[in-house]
Amino acid sequence: MSVTPDAALSPSAGRRFRAYTTKHLDELTAGAGLAADERLAVQAVANVLPFRVNSYVIDELIDWDAAPDDPIYRLVFPQADMLPSGDVARIADLIRSGASRKELNEAANQIRANLNPHPAGQMDLNVPKAGNEEPIPGVQHKYKETVLFFPKQGQTCHAYCTYCFRWAQFVGDADLKFASGEVDQLVEYVRTHPEVTSVLFTGGDPMIMGEGVISKYIEPLLEIEHLEAIRIGTKALAYWPQRFVTDPDADDTLRLFEKVVASGKNLAFMAHFSHPNEMKPELVQEAVRRIRGTGAVIRTQAPLIRTINDDSATWESMWRTHLRHGMVPYYMFVERDTGPQDYFAVPLAEAYDIFRGAYQKVSGLARTVRGPSMSATPGKVCVDGVTEVAGEKVFVLHFIQARDPELVGKPFFAKYDEKAAWLFDLKPALGATHFPWENAPVESNGLVDPTRL
Numbered sequence: 047m048s049v050t051p052d053a054a055l056s057p058s059a060g061r062r063f064r065a066y067t068t069k070h071l072d073e074l075t076a077g078a079g080l081a082a083d084e085r086l087a088v089q090a091v092a093n094v095l096p097f098r099v100n101s102y103v104i105d106e107l108i109d110w111d112a113a114p115d116d117p118i119y120r121l122v123f124p125q126a127d128m129l130p131s132g133d134v135a136r137i138a139d140l141i142r143s144g145a146s147r148k149e150l151n152e153a154a155n156q157i158r159a160n161l162n163p164h165p166a167g168q169m170d171l172n173v174p175k176a177g178n179e180e181p182i183p184g185v186q187h188k189y190k191e192t193v194l195f196f197p198k199q200g201q202t203c204h205a206y207c208t209y210c211f212r213w214a215q216f217v218g219d220a221d222l223k224f225a226s227g228e229v230d231q232l233v234e235y236v237r238t239h240p241e242v243t244s245v246l247f248t249g250g251d252p253m254i255m256g257e258g259v260i261s262k263y264i265e266p267l268l269e270i271e272h273l274e275a276i277r278i279g280t281k282a283l284a285y286w287p288q289r290f291v292t293d294p295d296a297d298d299t300l301r302l303f304e305k306v307v308a309s310g311k312n313l314a315f316m317a318h319f320s321h322p323n324e325m326k327p328e329l330v331q332e333a334v335r336r337i338r339g340t341g342a343v344i345r346t347q348a349p350l351i352r353t354i355n356d357d358s359a360t361w362e363s364m365w366r367t368h369l370r371h372g373m374v375p376y377y378m379f380v381e382r383d384t385g386p387q388d389y390f391a392v393p394l395a396e397a398y399d400i401f402r403g404a405y406q407k408v409s410g411l412a413r414t415v416r417g418p419s420m421s422a423t424p425g426k427v428c429v430d431g432v433t434e435v436a437g438e439k440v441f442v443l444h445f446i447q448a449r450d451p452e453l454v455g456k457p458f459f460a461k462y463d464e465k466a467a468w469l470f471d472l473k474p475a476l477g478a479t480h481f482p483w484e485n486a487p488v489e490s491n492g493l494v495d496p497t498r499l
């Protein structure tokens with residue numbers, strides 16, 4: 047590709063990182079062999095859902111001979127049919143007629159509002175209160191042991207995945223963002239909550255931050271005795287491995303990782319890998335070696351996405367490659383109920399078959415992986431299987447994590463439904479009136495209402 051990227055859009059000025067955005071899209075999609083009308087439709091989608099890619103993904107990861115079917119191309123490039131055709135036509139007409147930025151944004155915002163931008167109440171649930179009863183910005187404490195933290199400077203990524211469930215924070219609407227710059231409040235919160243043993247930095251991508259910034263967040267946590275682990279949720283290994291090898295602060299970053307380990311805590315590097323092709327370049331393999339050399343443990347996770355990684359062979363190959371490079375497979379997620387979910391969703395029954403098809407072929411060393419797992423409002427629910435109980439075909443499920451710890455590890459059942467793609471598509475089975483996390487349906491006379499079965 048010979049498209050000139052935009053240095054000004056780099057989140058890390060002075061580095062060799064270069065971002066490509068919507069204004070480069072037409073040229074890039076032409077390189078994938080798309081006709082003019084197809085390119086316009088893609089452009090229309092990119093006005094609604096965020097698009098960003100970089101030279102490494104373009105030059106090293108995408109197989110342009112296979113585009114637009116190449117899985118990495120599909121991972122980062124919007125597809126014309128990701129949104130309802132009426133919405134795409136509406137934006138395409140606006141672009142064609144030379145509409146103003148304001149008109150385009152208004153139309154895009156209306157379309158976005160229908161895409162469930164905040165699944166599982168990300169904006170308003172689980173935000174802990176500080177002593178003054180103000181919510182702590184950027185902190186989400188849903189499960190007793192683990193606090194999620196969204197650093198303010200980490201609210202972007204080296205490239206955007208088309209299926210991202212946090213897409214809303216990348217489209218420039220301040221109301222949709224969820225972030226923090228308040229390291230003191232985080233530290234105070236963790237210090238005064240001894241049940242919190244693990245802090246998970248997430249985003250965006252925390253590794254978009256330079257070492258000088260990320261160390262300000264991490265170092266004060268090393269003083270907290272009851273904290274056992276610091277996790278970093280990131281896709282930088284897949285999208286910008288230079289961050290750990292050749293970037294100007296790569297070595298300092300590794301020293302920071304060593305410091306975490308030397309403090310007696312586990313540094314868990316939660317690497318988002320979507321496809322085995324992401325492990326092919328020598329540079330990422332070198333980055334993995336360097337991170338592991340600090341004593342950090344790399345655990346790998348990704349959602350199961352239609353048309354990108356929706357077959358057992360892909361997962362088997364991915365887990366085998368990760369194992370070979372010393373990484374630990376952690377979660378296979380079900381795609382969340384947001385954005386173009388209809389486009390990417392794999393039904394639970396099929397997700398379970400894909401998971402099992404891969405799991406049964408790898409050694410126990412890779413069977414550390416759990417899934418398919420839904421990160422839903424009541425907790426993380428794993429689909430354990432499909433079976434028959436007393437003549438009724440059912441899903442067997444359990445909570446890996448739950449807001450109510452009592453639910454964790456107890457199996458429960460749901461009616462088998464080959465189309466169900468999310469927890470809330472499921473119905474209780476075997477005569478149950480409600481799921482374990484729901485209140486029993488009650489009538490005004492205090493009796494269970496049988497019509498709500």
Ligand SMILES: *Cc1c(COP(=O)(O)O)cnc(C)c1O
Nearest residue numbers: 186188189192194421426446447
């Ligand atoms: C997944 C998740 C965690 C971490 O859960 P683990 O099972 O410990 O990996 C913490 N908080 C939230 C909100 C999560 O979704």
